[in-house]
Amino acid sequence: MSIRIGAHVDGADAVAQARAIGAEVAQVFLGDPQSWKVTGSGYPRGEEALRDDAADAGIALFVHAPYGINVASTNNRIRIPSRKLLQATLDGAAAIGARGVVVHGGHVTAKDSPETGFDNWRKAIDSLDTDVPVLIENTAGGDHAMARHLDRIEQLWTAVQASSNANVVGFTLDTCHAWAGGIDLATAVADIRAITGRIDLVHANDSRDDSGSGADRHAHFGEGRIPPDLLAGVVAAAGAPVVCETHGDMGPDIAWLRARI
Numbered sequence: 001m002s003i004r005i006g007a008h009v010d011g012a013d014a015v016a017q018a019r020a021i022g023a024e025v026a027q028v029f030l031g032d033p034q035s036w037k038v039t040g041s042g043y044p045r046g047e048e049a050l051r052d053d054a055a056d057a058g059i060a061l062f063v064h065a066p067y068g069i070n071v072a073s074t075n076n077r078i079r080i081p082s083r084k085l086l087q088a089t090l091d092g093a094a095a096i097g098a099r100g101v102v103v104h105g106g107h108v109t110a111k112d113s114p115e116t117g118f119d120n121w122r123k124a125i126d127s128l129d130t131d132v133p134v135l136i137e138n139t140a141g142g143d144h145a146m147a148r149h150l151d152r153i154e155q156l157w158t159a160v161q162a163s164s165n166a167n168v169v170g171f172t173l174d175t176c177h178a179w180a181g182g183i184d185l186a187t188a189v190a191d192i193r194a195i196t197g198r199i200d201l202v203h204a205n206d207s208r209d210d211s212g213s214g215a216d217r218h219a220h221f222g223e224g225r226i227p228p229d230l231l232a233g234v235v236a237a238a239g240a241p242v243v244c245e246t247h248g249d250m251g252p253d254i255a256w257l258r259a260r261i
């Protein structure tokens with residue numbers, strides 16, 4: 001089986017950047033990831049041109065949603081704008097023909113019941129109007145995260161599967177987040193598949209920090225703490241498209257991974 005490997009790139013130059021580093025998959029933001037606005041990819045000739053150019057180049061596009069989105073939140077002033085921003089991101093992703101939108105699992109606070117957060121996720125999925133898959137990503141840190149530990153991922157998955165829109169929900173496995181979050185990478189793919197039945201996308205990143213540290217700091221392959229064979233093993237076992245998400249030149253990361261799977 002051939003696994004498509006790529007990277008997170010600048011939307012304004014997505015196709016050229018992907019080609020330059022040998023990426024078959026390109027993930028982009030649709031605006032400033034720290035903001036609460038979807039402004040588009042920034043591709044100079046527009047969203048349809050990005051869609052067409054990527055298709056012509058054989059590049060599969062994915063979108064990463066803004067970081068502030070937390071549809072699990074019990075705070076109305078976070079949860080409601082989060083739903084709107086997720087919907088806007090999905091609409092923007094449809095315009096570029098993206099295969100999915102990656103969104104973090106989010107979290108509740110210490111005084112909240114996690115069950116409320118899972119139910120908020122179900123309501124968020126209920127509220128969506130989209131054909132673009134929502135790829136919930138596991139996160140690295142926090143004691144009240146919805147998608148850090150396997151038991152919580154299982155509860156989250158059960159909740160979203162109760163939605164009338166359950167068919168649009170998928171999963172992104174981030175190797176750095178799983179490692180730092182304390183999931184055993186040797187069994188992560190089997191364990192998550194046993195819960196979700198699917199892994200739609202892999203974020204392949206090494207981790208600057210130790211297993212279980214809870215720190216979300218990506219590293220280039222071979223420069224972090226994850227044993228190379230373990231990392232490559234996750235990618236091979238998942239069999240899903242891969243996005244490398246480190247800063248700087250990711251050409252060597254793509255080559256590193258291709259040489260090992």
Ligand SMILES: [Zn+2]
Pocket residue numbers: 137174203245
């Ligand atoms: Zn990631």
